[in-house]
Amino acid sequence: MREDLPEDEADFEVRLVQIGDGATGDRLDKALAAAAPDISRARLQALMAEGLVRRDGLPVTSGSSKAVLGEYEILIPPPAPADPQPEAIPLVVLFEDAHLIVVDKPAGMAVHPAPGTANGTLVNALLHHCGDSLSGVGGVARPGIVHRLDKETSGVMVAAKSDAAHQGLSKLFASHDIDRVYVALTRGAPYPKKGVIDTQLGRSNSDRKKMAVLKTGGRQAITHYAVEHAFGPDEKPLAARVSCRLQTGRTHQIRVHMASKGAPCLGDPVYGSGTPAPSVREAIAASGLTRQALHAAVLGFVHPVTGETLRFETPLPADMAALEKALAAL
The missing domain is CATH 3.10.290.10 (RNA-binding S4 domain)
Structure with a gap:
């Protein structure tokens, strides 16, 4: 010292x-x-x-x-404590019982602590909100977490509060028995307007920090997509609102798949290759969007303990809603 x-x-x-x-x-x-x-x-x-x-x-x-x-x-700096600590961070709770909690995660909140993000995460907020009921469920580092959203992706997430729920939810995600629909605002529009993207997804050979569509290796990734609205000229849309239903859930799956169709999420700092049209850039600036325009809008599943069918849907957050409104005026 x-x-x-x-x-x-x-x-x-x-x-x-x-x-x-x-x-x-x-x-x-x-x-x-x-x-x-x-x-x-x-x-x-x-x-x-x-x-x-x-x-x-x-x-x-x-x-x-x-x-x-x-x-x-x-x-x-000295290592951060191994155990995440409770923090009084407000949560938008959509559902909660003794076994699980469903929240609407804001953009900018990481799901669990990691190097460079030791606090301010969903796990820190859940530990405070749920108290002892979350302690030890699913492991010390990521208690209650059975799936994740990227830090800058907003939307619906479920976390387990009991071991039974954790095991049951993990099985549902592993077998893809979860209804997950995302809304993406993209540069241009994917063609055709509706389809299935079925690829192998894995670490990029040229940049290990990025995911990529691979010819060999990786894991199968399947996204069902549909263009809900196209903005700008019919013959060559400048942007689009695209519904993406996940059949699998791989890291950065929708962001990579949309980019592979030549229609990356607007504002995506990693996969958003190409420059949007000037009017779209103006719309992004006016909306205040500073992240990828991707929102986990729907999460549906059968409660792993009670057997109740649950479905949650949240509207676009303010930045994406403002961007969509501006795009609609193109």
Whole structure:
């Protein structure tokens, strides 16, 4: 522990890393990762973003900046507690009984703690809301969680409050006996207007952080889609509202599948290749959308304990509703 660090950094590990002549001019994150191989490049980028990589006492925040000769200081925070902690975060509860809870997750909320997202997650909120009933259900790290939505995807989610519900819900998801419908606002419109996308989905060979349609390997991913509304000229729509019903539930499935049809979700920072038309860009800016335009609108299933048939449907959140209204005026 360094005694000359600010109080809130006193427990940080301090690593001093030398950049030699051979690495000067390289990307800084790449050079530091090579000099400190036990710290991943992604971790270094996250530390930079927090101002915890310094040279001559000053933060270096851009991993793409050029490495210069000399010594860099890397401050590594102590590990976050292994057990997620309860947090008084408001939840929109659609249904709750002794066995499970159904919520409308907002965009921007991660489902469970992970590196870089230690708190403010759905799990933290559920632990506070449900109390001891959630403790230990499904494991310590992700109590109650049987499926997930991307952090920036909004919509309906179910979590288990009892072991019986957790086991039953897990079986329903594994056998695809769940009705899941998403609404996507896309750049252009997929062709044909209605169909089934059946591909193998897995990690991209060129970028391991992304998912991709693969020729070999991966897991089968099936999406049933239908264009509900097309916006702009009939012969070449500028955008569309697309209903996507999941037959399987793979990581980033709808985002990858829509992109594979040449109609990625508007605002998608990872799979949204191509630039929307100027009028669509103006609509996005006016709506305040800062994420992928994807909402889990419907979740239906048979209650794993009571046998009751449950179905929940939520409207588009404000940003997507505003965007759809603006697109309708094209």
